[in-house]
Amino acid sequence: MIEHVVAEVLLSGGLAAACGALAVRTRGRNAAVRARHAAEDEVVKARIEAARDLEKAQLLFAQDTEELRRQITVNAEWYQTALEETRHLVGQRLPALLDAETRSGSDVVVPGLLHPLLKGTSFEELHQAVEDLVREALQSARAGVGRAARAGVRGMADEAQAFLTRLQIKIDEELDRHPAASAYHQSLIDIDHVATRSLHTVQRLRILTGSWPGTQRADCTFREIVESARGRIGPYDRVDHTYLPEVGELFVEGRVVEPIVVALTELLANATDYSSDPVSVYVQRVQAGYRIVVEDTGLGMNHFQRTAAERLLSHRAVFDVTTLEDERKLGFAVIGRLTRDYGFRVDVSAPSAGGGVKAVLVVPDGLMSRSAAQAGTRPASREAPAVPPAGGSDAPALPGGAPPDPPAAEAASGQTGPVAAELTEPTGPAEAAAPLTTALGLPKRQPRDPGATPRPSLPSQEALTDSGDPAALAEGFEQMRRALSEGYGDSDTDPGGRSRT
């Protein structure tokens, strides 16, 4: 187009114009070349850029692939780890947990995580949760079974104990029924020993299952406590009870009598089991209480046995039928339960002079009987000045003579009070209440109604026969004779009877 126009200009114009046009034409061509070059450059540039981009993309791709591969490997490792950890949970941790929970007191250690890698992850948390759930389920099932089992044992122990107690009472009744001694008495006494030991076995069973000893006693003296415990073991004749009246006649509160007797029985059984020599028992005053000491001359306990004994003595857990171990080792566990529940102490750590075991049962002052009503155990006339004691020179040997502590002294001095009141009472309401004779002059019976008019208590038998003075006895008898003859002289109700003499 341009050339056509240029030719038209050349034809119609001049040379100069033709030259100029040529120059323009040349310039145009140059420009076109340049333009082409530029375009070519652009293309090359673009190509290079594209290549570079491609390279970059390829590099990224390779990196991503690498990353993914790595991720896959890591995931596989995690998977393996988790699998192994779970296998460890099922195969090791839970069985160990079952072991530890079912066998109480066993030293099974429940392992933790297998892989430290999982520490602090959800895995640790979840596995721990599984373990906790299983433990909780076990414990609650076990507690339920234990409760049921203990209740069952207690129920049966109660029944057996009731029967055996009745047997003992029956034996005592039979011993009392026939005053003359015979082979029958000997048999009864032998049976009694067996019955008493059975009773003790039942008691230790129920105590181990968390129950109380099953018998409530009245206040008893240390003498009775030691003698009672002595009678509950087999070789009771090997127990040498050193009885001291000044402590032996002190009263222990009824609530704790049976627990103390049972605990002391266990100590005596233990002592006689491990020694064939006599076992010595005595009661002593100590600071803030009394102690019953059981000393044997056997082998003694080594360090481990002593530790085991002390562990059992401080044992707080309740046993059930599934955890009863060797019955020979249960004595300290029985004592441990009793000391916790009743507030006395037992200690086996003191060294014994004889080389054996020295077991000490401490009864604090708080468990001694506070009542002064212990007068009933002593002849009431002892403090009465009217009756001179026969063995007067022996006064210091009397239990009331030298009480070792103030409460006992109070008890002793206070004891004449109630007795004296009892003796003065009989001239009470019964005599004054109604005319004593009928219209015919016959003695009138009083209606016996303990609720309305309490029967006045008579002077006790012991008060009458305690007097050892023959002259006083004779005088009393003479008085009775006079009273009787006067009575006969006055009443003529039965002349026939007298004429027959």
Next chain:
Amino acid sequence: MSPRGHRRNGVVRSYTATGGRATPSRTSLDEATLLIADAKPPLAGLQAQARRVMELCLPGVLSVSEVAHHLRLPGAVTKVIVSGLVDSGHLVARAPFTATADQHDEDFLRRVLHGLQQL
């Protein structure tokens, strides 16, 4: 004192007190036999229950049945302990009232007997 019904009887069993024997060494004792303590023989070496019997008897005279009551033991068992103490010279056993019986005339006693029979 503990509430009523809590037992003190039977705490100490019979065989413990007698060393397993049930038959007394003497048959002359009965429930009414009076026991008088002799303070001379030493008390050391006596079993706890025997020692207790001595304490009970030393201030005066007690009958066998009273001793049994204080010990809370059956009479037959008490007799075993008591006869042992009589054997060892700690106790003197005496039939009740023998020392003063001849001070009363026979006629009077007969009248008492008949009077009792008429009741």
